[in-house]
Amino acid sequence: DVKVTQSSRYLVKRTGEKVFLECVQDMDHENMFWYRQDPGLGLRLIYFSYDVKMKEKGDIPEGYSVSREKKERFSLILESASTNQTSMYLCASRASGGRAKDEQFFGPGTRLTVL
Amino acid sequence: QKEVEQDPGPLSVPEGAIVSLNCTYSNSAFQYFMWYRQYSRKGPELLMYTYSSGNKEDGRFTAQVDKSSKYISLFIRDSQPSDSATYLCAMKKGGSEKLVFGKGTKLTVNP
Numbered sequence: 001d002v003k004v005t006q007s008s009r010y011l012v013k014r015t016g017e018k019v020f021l022e023c024v025q026d027m028d029h030e031n032m033f034w035y036r037q038d039p040g041l042g043l044r045l046i047y048f049s050y051d052v053k054m055k056e057k058g059d060i061p062e063g064y065s066v067s068r069e070k071k072e073r074f075s076l077i078l079e080s081a082s083t084n085q086t087s088m089y090l091c092a093s094r095a096s097g098g099r100a101k102d103e104q105f106f107g108p109g110t111r112l113t114v115l
Numbered sequence: 116q117k118e119v120e121q122d123p124g125p126l127s128v129p130e131g132a133i134v135s136l137n138c139t140y141s142n143s144a145f146q147y148f149m150w151y152r153q154y155s156r157k158g159p160e161l162l163m164y165t166y167s168s169g170n171k172e173d174g175r176f177t178a179q180v181d182k183s184s185k186y187i188s189l190f191i192r193d194s195q196p197s198d199s200a201t202y203l204c205a206m207k208k209g210g211s212e213k214l215v216f217g218k219g220t221k222l223t224v225n226p
Binding site: 004031040041042043045048050056058090092094102103104105106107108109 | 121123147149156157158159160161164203207212213214216217218219
């Protein structure tokens with residue numbers, strides 16, 4: 001069964017802290033994504049990666065960076081957390097190639113609160 | 116104008132009702148159209164996938180795409196309490212990795 005896991009379901013951090021959100025997929029997918037989901041704004045793409053060590057900015061990359069050292073793992077980093085980064089963070093993965101493989105598989109999300 | 120518009124609801128219907136969920140979009144380059152379902156405190160999961168225009172049916176669910184009107188719909192027949200969730204439309208251009216999501220419509224089906 002397809003699985004995307006995220007390191008924490010709930011996280012509370014202080015302003016200015018460095019925050020790491022980890023995502024692991026067991027499907028050998030090439031592509032991985034980080035989104036944030038906010039009421040009234042929907043899902044917004046932060047960064048995505050189409051291969052190890054490769055990354056592309058999404059629609060709202062400011063204040064975030066990412067790391068993909070291994071195919072199965074994609075990390076989102078908040079260098080200096082701010083209160084406006086309080087949100088639900090969702091990781092997703094998908095295979096490459098072919099119309100039938102357009103499906104993105106999502107993890108359960110990490111609810112991050114920055115105080 | 117936003118690329119994808121979706122009425123956030125909330126929508127509340129009695130069990131057994133036919134539900135219609137809709138999205139409009141502005142970018143004619145979108146070719147792939149999806150509906151995701153998201154239960155409370157879970158990640159979204161793909162429900163329906165359609166390429167270009169036309170209808171697709173899967174059990175009680177029907178997805179429709181009208182590219183000439185830039186309008187997509189999801190119909191749920193004989194709705195059940197277990198259908199209570201947020202439904203997100205999503206679409207993408209050919210050759211792109213990026214999905215553009217609607218804001219989601221929250222549906223409650225009352226027993």
